[in-house]
Amino acid sequence: MPELTVGLGERAYPIHIGSGLLSRKELFAATLANINKAVVVTNSTVASHYLTRVQATLERLGVQCQNIILPDGEEYKDWQTLNDIFSALLQGHCERHTPLIALGGGVVGDVAGFAAASYQRGMPLVQLPTTLLAQVDSSVGGKTAINHPLGKNMIGAFYQPRLVVADIDTLTTLPARQLRAGLAEVIKYGLIRDADFFVWLEVHAEELLAQKAEVLCEAIERSCQHKAAVVAADERESGERALLNLGHTFGHAIETGAGYGNWLHGEAVAAGIVMAAQLSAQSGLIAQYDVERIKQLLRRCKLPVEGAAMPPQRYLELMRHDKKVHAGRLNLVLLSSIGNAVVSSYADADVKQIEAAIIACGGSKL
Amino acid sequence: MPELTVGLGERAYPIHIGSGLLSRKELFAATLANINKAVVVTNSTVASHYLTRVQATLERLGVQCQNIILPDGEEYKDWQTLNDIFSALLQGHCERHTPLIALGGGVVGDVAGFAAASYQRGMPLVQLPTTLLAQVDSSVGGKTAINHPLGKNMIGAFYQPRLVVADIDTLTTLPARQLRAGLAEVIKYGLIRDADFFVWLEVHAEELLAQKAEVLCEAIERSCQHKAAVVAADERESGERALLNLGHTFGHAIETGAGYGNWLHGEAVAAGIVMAAQLSAQSGLIAQYDVERIKQLLRRCKLPVEGAAMPPQRYLELMRHDKKVHAGRLNLVLLSSIGNAVVSSYADADVKQIEAAIIACGGSKL
Numbered sequence A, B: 001m002p003e004l005t006v007g008l009g010e011r012a013y014p015i016h017i018g019s020g021l022l023s024r025k026e027l028f029a030a031t032l033a034n035i036n037k038a039v040v041v042t043n044s045t046v047a048s049h050y051l052t053r054v055q056a057t058l059e060r061l062g063v064q065c066q067n068i069i070l071p072d073g074e075e076y077k078d079w080q081t082l083n084d085i086f087s088a089l090l091q092g093h094c095e096r097h098t099p100l101i102a103l104g105g106g107v108v109g110d111v112a113g114f115a116a117a118s119y120q121r122g123m124p125l126v127q128l129p130t131t132l133l134a135q136v137d138s139s140v141g142g143k144t145a146i147n148h149p150l151g152k153n154m155i156g157a158f159y160q161p162r163l164v165v166a167d168i169d170t171l172t173t174l175p176a177r178q179l180r181a182g183l184a185e186v187i188k189y190g191l192i193r194d195a196d197f198f199v200w201l202e203v204h205a206e207e208l209l210a211q212k213a214e215v216l217c218e219a220i221e222r223s224c225q226h227k228a229a230v231v232a233a234d235e236r237e238s239g240e241r242a243l244l245n246l247g248h249t250f251g252h253a254i255e256t257g258a259g260y261g262n263w264l265h266g267e268a269v270a271a272g273i274v275m276a277a278q279l280s281a282q283s284g285l286i287a288q289y290d291v292e293r294i295k296q297l298l299r300r301c302k303l304p305v306e307g308a309a310m311p312p313q314r315y316l317e318l319m320r321h322d323k324k325v326h327a328g329r330l331n332l333v334l335l336s337s338i339g340n341a342v343v344s345s346y347a348d349a350d351v352k353q354i355e356a357a358i359i360a361c362g363g364s365k366l
Helices: A044-060 A079-091 A106-118 A132-138 A168-173 A176-193 A195-209 A213-233 A240-245 A248-257 A265-282 A288-300 A312-320 A348-360 B044-060 B079-091 B106-118 B132-138 B168-173 B176-193 B195-209 B213-233 B240-245 B248-257 B265-282 B288-300 B312-320 B348-360
Strands: A003-006 A013-018 A037-043 A064-070 A100-104 A125-129 A143-148 A151-158 A163-167 A329-337 A340-346 B003-006 B013-018 B037-043 B064-070 B100-104 B125-129 B143-148 B151-158 B163-167 B329-337 B340-346
Touching (some): A037 A044, A037 A106, A044 A064, A044 A100, A079 A106, A079 B151, A100 A106, A106 A125, A106 A132, A106 A143, A106 A151, A106 B151, A125 A132, A132 A168, A132 A176, A132 A213, A143 B079, A151 A248, A151 B079, A151 B106, A163 A168, A168 A213, A176 A240, A176 A288, A176 A329, A176 A340, A195 A213, A240 A248, A240 A329, A240 A340, A248 A329, A265 A288, A265 A329, A265 A348, A312 A348, B013 B213, B044 B100, B044 B168, B064 B079, B079 B106, B106 B125, B106 B132, B106 B151, B125 B132, B132 B168, B132 B213, B151 B248, B168 B213, B176 B195, B176 B213, B176 B240, B176 B265, B176 B340, B195 B288, B240 B248, B240 B329, B248 B265, B248 B312, B248 B329, B265 B288, B265 B329, B265 B348, B312 B348, B329 B348
Parallel strands (some): A013 A163, A037 A064, A037 A100, A125 A163, B037 B064, B037 B100, B100 B125
Antiparallel strands (some): A143 A151, A329 A340, B003 B013, B329 B340
């Protein structure tokens, strides 16, 4: 069973990846030592599949669970849900030492993670990601957030978990569309840091879609290795960590502009990656052939390669609300090759180039 | 002009204390280098006195201000106010690098500080405390929070400012009752860490109430030295920092139980300090004479020495909602002498002692 560590000094934490892990109490023993109560935050869908399993494992460690079950959906990643969690924690007399266990995908991990960061100024957090996207990306690295009507992930905290357990068995109940969306983030690691991994993905795309266990496990492990290395080097995104945002600024504009829920995050990232690649090609950083190669892999993974049909001006308006603006300039991640990324900074005068890339990738002309 | 440093490695920051500081642009120059826009969060009362002054100073550094003016009062230290700040930041296209400047007392500093901690996962924070309480306590050390209907300061973050500027001129417009409330926190430092300072306060109490500038300045400086030393040793309150909570667990119960706004925080802390001292005497840690000496100084500062007339059971119910509960045990700060504090842990079976201290200090019998 692969075990990785996110190297953050005294806040370092392990990531366990494999099959059957939610039943293995020894993985939780150190984090829950001398604890007799924990809170599990999950959503109604995940609860029906895995809550009993997690609860039984914790009970074997002498830990009683208070369960907080959220409605399922990105539209609930908001103030109201966060406040409901706080009320439940207070009503349950949870203490600042009570561990909060986030069981679910990216939405659960983000909102429960921010609740753990803020309740009594911080309680211990455990991430049990149950979607591919959460296992390869959002459960690792400490980004937590809720959405605001004016922008995605606008309110949140950098707050590291104490433990991440990615049980690949949970992917068996994941809808195929969600699995594919997670692959967009996997492909992203190949594009920004690891040309060999990109080739490996070109070889194994169909096996991944078919959920072949050892292939999935390897993809998750290699993704987490990249994520852990980047986070250890730049926890608060002052430098290298920004490269993980390849496709995300375009993607967030698609998610917000098309209404939360119509596009999955990973789908929007896939289209955003194509836009970023197209802009990279227009700027002479990569060849148009590379863009086609990227689109080819995304298509094989049944991911969109065109964005929402919104005018480029609308894209840019939404992109300016993203967190990647500095001193009025829009910072975008581009590719200098397949396997290497760079940050490029755009003044208002330069946005025509961005608009052209958006139009070339599905944006509407008007 | 005294300048202290809170020693937190690469997150170390200066505290400037003195007269006329809000007009001295050089104090702000390093923090606002290469910045052309900042956000000032304040309340309507403070804005009428000092906002123009701060704005003029920043403009001399080429920094334009977006002002966010909150209603004045502890009852606004809530979700709604926080969300209003986020909306204004988003509407103003604020970036994660835009500095947020909190101009006001403890409420403004706490809510604006938590907004700065959470907006885009953290923007630079400057504290300009305008009350004695904020200058000696809440603006230093990184505790930020909002209240929840079920408990005070329940939602928040540890988030350090980049700069604290305490201009004692702002105390000239502070109501006398607020100044006295701030003295409770000053006296606290003497009680928990510095017997000499306690004696100094016994000598200078009337001069402090009369706002003699050099005496006020010395009291603020000595208080901030203690706060900075404790925070540098224990930023996230895993040990020594808990001693700063002397009187606060009782005090929070008074504030919550009596309704926010009826008691000022410092007034509730004063009564809470007496309860903690009384409990210390009952436990044989200090003499009853010491309790009387503490009450004497508080009385000279025109601070309450009795708590709200609530039954002790109600106190305990509210105290259990405080953040000082661990593994079901209530942790309270007691005095082992004037100048030294210890944490004492109470199981449910031991609460009779606490109830007796509450009744001896103004709690009602029924």
